[in-house]
Amino acid sequence: MGTRPRRARGGVTRRQLLAAAGGGVAAAMLGPGRARAQEAGFLRVARGADARSLDPHINARLYDRPVCYTLYEPLLDADAHGNFIPKLATSWEVGSTGLVITFHLRPNVVFHDGTPFTADVVKWNMERILDPATGSEHRTRFEGIVQGIQTPDKYTVQYYLTRPYPPFFSEMTDRPGLMVSPAAVQKYGKDFGRNPVGTGPFRFQEWVLGNRVVVQRNEQYWNRAKIQSTGIIFTDFEEPAVADARLRGGELDLVTIEGLPADDLLAFQKDPTYRVIQSPAYRWEAIEMKVDTPPFDNLALRQAMMYGLNRQQIRDVIYRGFGQATGKIFHEGWWADPSYNGPAFDLTMARQKLKESDYAARPVPLTLYVLESDVPLGEMVQAQLQAVGFTINIRLVSERDQYPMVLQGQIPFTIPADWTPRVDPHGLAYILWDSKGYANSSHYKNPQVDKLLDDAAATYDRAARTKAYREAERLIVNDASYIFYYASPDPAIMRPQVQGFTYGFDLIPRVSETWVKS
Amino acid sequence: MWRYMVRRLLVLIPTVFAVTLGIFVLMRTAVGGDPTLYLMGHEATLAQAAAARARLGLNQPVFVQYVDWLGRLGALDLGRSFDYPIDVRSALAGRIPATLELTALSTFLALCVAVPAGIFTAIARHTRAGRALSAVTVAGICVPNFWLGMLLIYLFSVKLHWMEHSAYVSVGENWRQNLVSMILPAISLGAWYSAAWARYVRSAFLDALDGDYIRVARAKGLLERTVVYKHALRNAMIPLVTIIGENIPFMLAGAVIVEVVFSLPGLGRLFSDAIQSRDYPIVQGTVLLLTGVVVLSNLTVDLTYGVLDPRIKYD
Numbered sequence: 001m002g003t004r005p006r007r008a009r010g011g012v013t014r015r016q017l018l019a020a021a022g023g024g025v026a027a028a029m030l031g032p033g034r035a036r037a038q039e040a041g042f043l044r045v046a047r048g049a050d051a052r053s054l055d056p057h058i059n060a061r062l063y064d065r066p067v068c069y070t071l072y073e074p075l076l077d078a079d080a081h082g083n084f085i086p087k088l089a090t091s092w093e094v095g096s097t098g099l100v101i102t103f104h105l106r107p108n109v110v111f112h113d114g115t116p117f118t119a120d121v122v123k124w125n126m127e128r129i130l131d132p133a134t135g136s137e138h139r140t141r142f143e144g145i146v147q148g149i150q151t152p153d154k155y156t157v158q159y160y161l162t163r164p165y166p167p168f169f170s171e172m173t174d175r176p177g178l179m180v181s182p183a184a185v186q187k188y189g190k191d192f193g194r195n196p197v198g199t200g201p202f203r204f205q206e207w208v209l210g211n212r213v214v215v216q217r218n219e220q221y222w223n224r225a226k227i228q229s230t231g232i233i234f235t236d237f238e239e240p241a242v243a244d245a246r247l248r249g250g251e252l253d254l255v256t257i258e259g260l261p262a263d264d265l266l267a268f269q270k271d272p273t274y275r276v277i278q279s280p281a282y283r284w285e286a287i288e289m290k291v292d293t294p295p296f297d298n299l300a301l302r303q304a305m306m307y308g309l310n311r312q313q314i315r316d317v318i319y320r321g322f323g324q325a326t327g328k329i330f331h332e333g334w335w336a337d338p339s340y341n342g343p344a345f346d347l348t349m350a351r352q353k354l355k356e357s358d359y360a361a362r363p364v365p366l367t368l369y370v371l372e373s374d375v376p377l378g379e380m381v382q383a384q385l386q387a388v389g390f391t392i393n394i395r396l397v398s399e400r401d402q403y404p405m406v407l408q409g410q411i412p413f414t415i416p417a418d419w420t421p422r423v424d425p426h427g428l429a430y431i432l433w434d435s436k437g438y439a440n441s442s443h444y445k446n447p448q449v450d451k452l453l454d455d456a457a458a459t460y461d462r463a464a465r466t467k468a469y470r471e472a473e474r475l476i477v478n479d480a481s482y483i484f485y486y487a488s489p490d491p492a493i494m495r496p497q498v499q500g501f502t503y504g505f506d507l508i509p510r511v512s513e514t515w516v517k518s
Numbered sequence: 519m520w521r522y523m524v525r526r527l528l529v530l531i532p533t534v535f536a537v538t539l540g541i542f543v544l545m546r547t548a549v550g551g552d553p554t555l556y557l558m559g560h561e562a563t564l565a566q567a568a569a570a571r572a573r574l575g576l577n578q579p580v581f582v583q584y585v586d587w588l589g590r591l592g593a594l595d596l597g598r599s600f601d602y603p604i605d606v607r608s609a610l611a612g613r614i615p616a617t618l619e620l621t622a623l624s625t626f627l628a629l630c631v632a633v634p635a636g637i638f639t640a641i642a643r644h645t646r647a648g649r650a651l652s653a654v655t656v657a658g659i660c661v662p663n664f665w666l667g668m669l670l671i672y673l674f675s676v677k678l679h680w681m682e683h684s685a686y687v688s689v690g691e692n693w694r695q696n697l698v699s700m701i702l703p704a705i706s707l708g709a710w711y712s713a714a715w716a717r718y719v720r721s722a723f724l725d726a727l728d729g730d731y732i733r734v735a736r737a738k739g740l741l742e743r744t745v746v747y748k749h750a751l752r753n754a755m756i757p758l759v760t761i762i763g764e765n766i767p768f769m770l771a772g773a774v775i776v777e778v779v780f781s782l783p784g785l786g787r788l789f790s791d792a793i794q795s796r797d798y799p800i801v802q803g804t805v806l807l808l809t810g811v812v813v814l815s816n817l818t819v820d821l822t823y824g825v826l827d828p829r830i831k832y833d
Contacts, residue, residue: 044685050791053603061559135570137561193603209602209612210783210791211686235685238778238787242671249675251685400794404555407564438563 041230042214043498043514046243048257050210050236053193056178057129057136060193065175066256066509067234070215071112072198074177075103075122076169078423078505080280082333084169088117088179088199094460098164103172105155109222111181112203119151124182126159138176140438166460170424174506201227201512211236228500228515240264247274247493253516254494254501256509262320268493275496278489279503282324282331283420286482287368287381290412292443295364300357302480306343308350308388309381311485318377323488328477331487333505334462335425335469342477342484350388365391369405369414372396378415407441417482420507425469426457433476442481449475519824526817530810537809538802542584545798552576553796557600574600587802596806597799601792606803609788614807615688617784620776621769623700624708625762631712633758636719637751640727643720652720658713663772667706667779674702686782703780707772711765718761722754729753756827763819767812 047066053059056068075089084092089103109117126149129136145168148160159168171177184197196204201223202215216231218224235252237243240260246252268274287305289296296302311325324331327342354360370378375396382392397411405411422428431439433446434453449472456468477484490507500513554567554576562570571577575586590597596606635651642648674680686699726732727750735745774786785804792800 052601055603059557059559059601059603132569135573137558137566140561140563140566191603208686208783209604209609210777210787211781233685235781237781241668242779242781245668245671245676249671250679251675398794400556400796403560404552407555408552439560 041516043229043232043511043516044251044253045232045234045509045511046237046246046252046255046257047234048236048240049238051207051213051234054196054204054207054213055180055193056175057125057138057180058134058193059137060175062258062508063236066511067213067215068175068178068196068198069200069504069508069510070202070232070512071196071200071204072178072180073200074174075105075172075179076177077510078170078173080502080505082281082423082505084173084423089172092169094164098460099161101159101161101168103157103159105157106222107155109199110220111184111199112197112218112220113181113184113187115181115183117179117199118154119157120154121179121182122157123149123151125179126176128180128182128185129176136176141171141176164458164460166465167424167426167430167457170422170427173423173504202232205231226513228513232511232514244268244493247495250495253498254492254509254511254514256490256492258490260491260493262318262322265322265491265493266320268491273496275494275498277492277494277501277503279492279507280332280489281421281503281505281507282487282489283418283507284326284329284331284484284487285416285418286484287413287415288406288417288442288482289480290406290409290441290443291445291479291481293409293412295357295359295366296412298357298359299479300353301359302483303478304350304353304357304359304388305385305390306350306477306480306483307346307353308385308390309483309485310345310384312345313384314377314380314485318380319486319488322491323486325485326487327484329429329473329484330421330425330469332421333423333425335466337470337473340470340474347388354389360389363389363391365393366413367393367395369397369402369411370394371402371414371416372398374416381415403441407439409441409443416486421505423505425465426453429453429469429472429476430457433472433481444476444479444481446475446479449479519821523817523821526813526820530813533813534806534809538587538806539584541801541805542587542798543580545793545796545801546580546583548796553600553798556795591806596803599792599797599800601795601797601800606799609800610785610803610807613783613785613788616686616782617770617773617777617786619689619696619700620703620707620773620782620784621766623704624711624769626708627704628708628711628715631708632715632719635712635716636754637723637746639716640720640723641746643724655713655716655720658709659717661709663706663710664775664779666709667703667776670702670706671779686780699780699782703776703782706779707769707776710772711769714765715758715761718758719754722757723750726750726753753827756823759819759822763815763822766815767808770808770811 047063049063051064051067052061054064054067054071056072060068073087075087076084077087079085088106088109090106091104093102095102105119105122111117126142126146128134129138130142130146132139145161145163145165146159147162150158150160152158161168179199181197184195185192188195194207201218201221203218205214205216207213213234214231217227217229221227237257240257241264243252243255243257244260244264247255269276289302291297311327315321315323315325327344328340330336368378368382378394382394385392397405397414402414406414419428430453431437433440433444433449435445435450452468452472456465459465490503492501492503492509494501497517499515499517502510504510552571554570554574555562558567558570575583587597598605599609602609635655639648639652639655687695689696732745732750735749770786773784774790777784777787778790788800789804792804
């Protein structure tokens with residue numbers, strides 16, 4: 001033992017080496033006050049997951065969208081009431097037949113790569129989405145509706161539709177309306193999602209997979225005077241509690257993560273050193289049932305659940321009083337009915353409905369698929385429905401599996417079904433409750449609802465549309481393929497120095513004009 | 519020794535084959551296994567999902583998919599991620615540095631604590647201080663790393679405000695900033711090992727101190743310091759090296775949690791995300807890489823025995 005010669009260390013002993021290493025750690029720990037040069041003037045935003053693709057037309061997820069809205073601009077945007085406001089289109093009009101929609105574009109706008117934004121670019125963007133080879137999930141929004149696009153001049157684009165289609169405007173506020181650079185798509189090909197180029201107020205700087213996306217101010221932006229931040233750092237936090245702690249530790253300026261613990265949210269609301277801003281629109285939650293599958297094909301059984309659900313208790317206990325106990329669908333926008341709040345909790349009525357159903361005679365246990373992160377909610381609903389007379393078993397399902405399994409009919413009874421509003425009511429109502437809707441996973445079919453939704457989507461008369469959606473809402477609620485119980489705004493928590501933050505009507509944070517007051 | 523190394527490396531081939539085949543079948547037969555609907559988001563129709571399935575080759579039998587994957591592996595092509603707009607090789611290459619640094623730093627910190635603590639608790643086992651430190655090491659084994667991570671964030675970030683600029687940056691970009699961003703994760707991951715390894719060192723050290731050669735060394739009149747550090751410590755290190763080698767896979771598993779808690783762009787987080795989103799190419803690529811790491815780390819441990827104890831021969 002110990003016979004090998006000791007290797008020379010260039011005059012540094014083992015002890016000195018250890019001391020140097022320890023000293024380095026200590027020095028780094030004790031001197032963290034020096035900010036990275038990159039962070040000066042930067043807004044630091046937390047989001048719930050890593051970006052997947054920064055190509056808004058292909059595979060852009062919920063957490064990619066706030067980034068996309070800094071890099072790209074839509075033709076239109078929507079204000080807090082769901083009214084359209086100009087972005088890349090300065091004005092727009094509908095032709096007398098309702099079949100031609102004309103957008104007048106903002107002149108002299110350039111992409112980050114220096115190429116000009118023109119009507120031909122807008123045409124190319126729509127053709128890209130419609131091309132099956134692109135693989136855009138948004139193709140279904142326009143298939144069978146857009147039959148042609150004309151560009152009468154450099155800054156005018158006309159969409160020719162197969163039928164009058166007012167929801168087209170709201171589509172132009174969403175991902176399909178975000179304009180990407182054709183030259184950059186050609187240059188990067190399938191890697192465009194990692195090399196995004198738009199006309200937005202920020203240009204792409206870096207994407208460290210699994211950690212952050214950084215964007216830097218576009219000095220050539222047409223509305224440069226409104227942009228204060230030098231750049232924005234979007235850091236991923238899969239664990240909301242960690243993002244909360246990082247905000248409290250001064251490492252973040254703004255947290256907009258879905259699924260913040262209710263207790264944390266309440267603590268921030270009570271804390272005067274932070275500001276909580278709520279979105280103008282509400283995301284809703286419901287129990288979803290596949291209504292062509294026994295025993296859920298029995299209306300009385302579904303209504304027994306509808307009346308047996310104590311929504312107030314769910315709101316007060318599970319959500320700690322945040323949000324609204326509600327039994328309806330539409331909470332915002334011109335189409336919402338302020339005089340309607342959906343069915344109320346009525347245990348007597350629930351038991352009576354259960355008696356009317358076959359279930360009372362043959363009480364089989366029902367399996368409720370509960371999202372892994374919502375076990376307390378599932379258990380509360382289980383207890384409430386058992387008080388009505390149901391026997392409910394709970395099985396857990398992961399967040400990533402829930403929707404695919406529901407859509408493929410593998411899960412007939414689940415909680416929560418959770419959707420965010422669109423800028424036009426057609427966006428959700430049609431896909432979820434029209435018998436032809438591609439996301440009609442409850443297999444709901446009511447010819448009266450189909451007609452109301454079809455009619456409402458075929459007229460530009462807002463009064464007629466409002467009436468139709470309100471009527472359809474009551475029918476859908478009463479048919480109870482979805483049992484609505486809760487709706488809440490999305491909260492954004494920020495340091496008080498943060499200025500200019502807004503939520504889009506679609507609950508996507510718009511942070512381009514947000515900045516930190518020094 | 520070379521023959522031994524070649525033989526051990528050849529074992530890698532059937533191991534990789536078995537592990538990748540297992541993960542291949544498991545991922546594709548798991549509940550909700552089809553990734554296309556998730557990948558395409560809520561806007562996709564079942565028809566679009568079916569088209570995507572065909573485009574990704576997922577409509578082929580599992581065996582055909584596996585043979586296809588193996589074929590491309592021969593050309594060092596690990597495929598392209600279903601979820602990210604990136605090929606698997608680049609995704610893995612981008613994530614290796616953070617995980618490598620995290621595990622190396624954790625191991626370093628754990629050893630810095632474990633070896634002195636183990637020796638002290640062995641030598642001073644009959645003193646109050648020795649017993650107290652021994653109790654601390656037992657307590658350290660009981661603390662889960664994610665919980666410790668949250669506590670460290672709470673202490674250093676929320677309470678002390680020491681970590682205002684702890685966003686991860688690579689070593690090349692800014693080594694100082696990198697060290698700040700890695701120190702808490704390394705402590706979180708390394709704490710358990712420092713406690714566990716201290717117990718091993720203590721036990722191995724006590725065994726070594728009982729050895730005849732120690733008695734002989736003392737009888738020769740050597741200084742106690744020489745007896746302890748030169749003779750006993752070296753022998754006590756052999757079981758520690760074994761345990762470090764065995765712990766590397768567990769450390770990589772622990773890195774998954776720590777990387778999620780601290781938002782580090784490491785392999786663990788990539789793997790965890792890929793499993794959840796059924797990003798098969800990433801899962802397969804990561805498993806392949808980790809299998810190689812485990813086999814090679816075990817081989818390194820076996821070879822280190824020879825360095826620590828020249829009597830060990832490799833046949």
